[in-house]
Amino acid sequence: MLNFLKNRIKSFGFAFKGILHLLSSEPNSKVHLVAAITITVVGFMVKLSATEWILQTLAIALVISMEAINTAVEKLCDFVHPEQHKKIGIIKDLAAGAVLVTAIAAIIIGAIIYLPKFL
Numbered sequence: 001m002l003n004f005l006k007n008r009i010k011s012f013g014f015a016f017k018g019i020l021h022l023l024s025s026e027p028n029s030k031v032h033l034v035a036a037i038t039i040t041v042v043g044f045m046v047k048l049s050a051t052e053w054i055l056q057t058l059a060i061a062l063v064i065s066m067e068a069i070n071t072a073v074e075k076l077c078d079f080v081h082p083e084q085h086k087k088i089g090i091i092k093d094l095a096a097g098a099v100l101v102t103a104i105a106a107i108i109i110g111a112i113i114y115l116p117k118f119l
């Protein structure tokens, strides 16, 4: 049981290291983090409902986690095949497309939550 707990804590540490790596190596992720903090502060200011908090939190988590997966795919591609290759280009474009989809969804969720409050 103690070993199980130690291993879980270790895994959490590795995952945390991944997030720190994302923040230090990807400028986009810093923008996303600042946006996430800002929108969370605004959320408290306008007193979001429980449902609005759930949707906002999910949108933030989705964008940041997709950014992490995109970065992982890019790094894996560069490691496995550092030279230019059409298929590597397609793989990277697909991963970038996934981030774009979540970012668009987050903007739509933000508009649905905040436009009625400010207009």
Ligand SMILES: Nc1ncnc2c1ncn2[C@@H]1O[C@H](COP(=O)(O)OP(=O)(O)OP(=O)(O)O)[C@@H](O)[C@H]1O
Pocket: 026, 028, 074, 081, 082, 083, 084, 085, 086, 087, 088, 089, 090, 092, 093, 096
């Ligand atoms: N090895 C490669 N072979 C073919 N095309 C590539 C290759 N590397 C990158 N590309 C093309 O260039 C685009 C940008 O790739 P890059 O790895 O520079 O990501 P990026 O857009 O700079 O990512 P980010 O800004 O998230 O770090 C890819 O989406 C792909 O279309």
